[in-house]
Amino acid sequence: MMPERAKALALPIALLLVAEIWTRALHVQSDSLAPPSAVAAALIEALSDGSMLVATRDTLASAFAGLLASSAIGLALGITLGMFQIIDRLMEVTIETIRPIPSIALLPIALIALGFGYRMEIAIVTFACVWPILILSRAAVRGIEPRLLEVSRALRLSLGDQVRKIIIPASLPRIFVAFRLSAGIALIVAVSVEIAINPIGLGAAIMTAQQALRPDLMLAYLLWIGVIGYALNRGLVIAQQRLFGRAALVGEAS
């Protein structure tokens, strides 16, 4: 009898074994593939000499800074557009024109305006992450129980109090989902910017390993990015359950 977790691990382990045997048996000499054991060794080496941790810090710093900036901007815009239909209609064309621009296409402009480094990367991450937050928070505000808004009208709550005490708490569970979505996007965009041009972080480290003809190190970085993405999502899912799970459970019980 195998526990569920072990079952989930069975397939990846089997695949790793096959890859190991295959690459060793054929003496693969490749610029893009390496035996899993060599990848693992490279991962441990890069982790212990600190280079991977520095790169992780750079990427995550940019991703989180961009995520925070986009959350602030997206939330402010999303709540405003959700509350005031007229502003929403005024902004619609502008937003729908800017939104489809791929964030990576802003790279040349961002590079000229901000140069290499964190600022340029943060700006692009912010641009990419602002949309899901804006659109989902706007929908969340529109979806608030109208009776609650009447209660706040009957109590003559000021606009600030209405936002703080009714609108944000009422839409927070859905806003958090948007935040989770954007956290994933932030990591993807940060690494993409680094691979394309910015000489910092995990993306740049992958490019360096590739150019040094070190497929083992390159794959070690890929693996590591996967681990970070997984950990990030798990952490946010747990936070979501902690923050909103209780209310949801109570709601089901009644």
Next chain:
Amino acid sequence: MPLRDRTNCRSPEPAQIEFSQVTLELGGKRIIESLNLAVKPGEFLCIIGASGCGKTTALRLAAGLYRPTTGDVTFEGQPMRMPRRDIAIVFQDYGKALLPWRTAAGNVSLALEANGVSSAQRGEQIDELLNKVGLPGHAGKYPAEMSGGMQQRLQIARCLAQKPKALLMDEPFGALDAMTRQGLQDEVLSLAQASHATVIFVTHDLEEAIYLGDRVIGLLPHPGRVGIELMIDLPRPRDQLTTREHPEFLRLRRELFDFIKASEA
């Protein structure tokens, strides 16, 4: 001894809430037409009528949640342009009107916060209000952890926290079982008496209207207008058994019943 002197209702004392020639159209449809209504301070007025007769709409006009298309709604002589904190409204759907992320205490606190009560004074007032509506010891519970009757009590507590001069109740007990309902009727009577607030109580339950009210108004539908007005001269305090067996109660019930039947025909 009846604390409410019903003769007041007929005296020339100025009305607290007054509808004069109020017409309301929503989406091109005339919901209320030429409604005239004067409610005296401290009066307990019940509004009945077949569904769709505009009784809830009339209440929302009194609350300032709607503005009349023509005519005026005034409160203490001043035109109602928007809701006021000294008019509280109890909604029928308590489950939607309470903030699910706040505890019972937090929900009551919302009205105190709106009224600018300092946080130091809030705790004491919250306890007092929860006691008043029969919810002592439930301060830390979330609405979802409470029964329907308790949630409606909580909503009433939040409305009382506004220290209202007028309490507007929109079929507040419509979704509750008969026993809970009777208990809450008596509590609303004593709360209204203690606070001297005017009450406008919308219900589709004719007996409930007679049992609670100083006066009952029946609306006719399409568009809503006053069809019948009955003064309820039953002795107070009212009692669930003796009042409901009173010959006058039965006579009024027959009269209202005939009215509803005629209005639906």
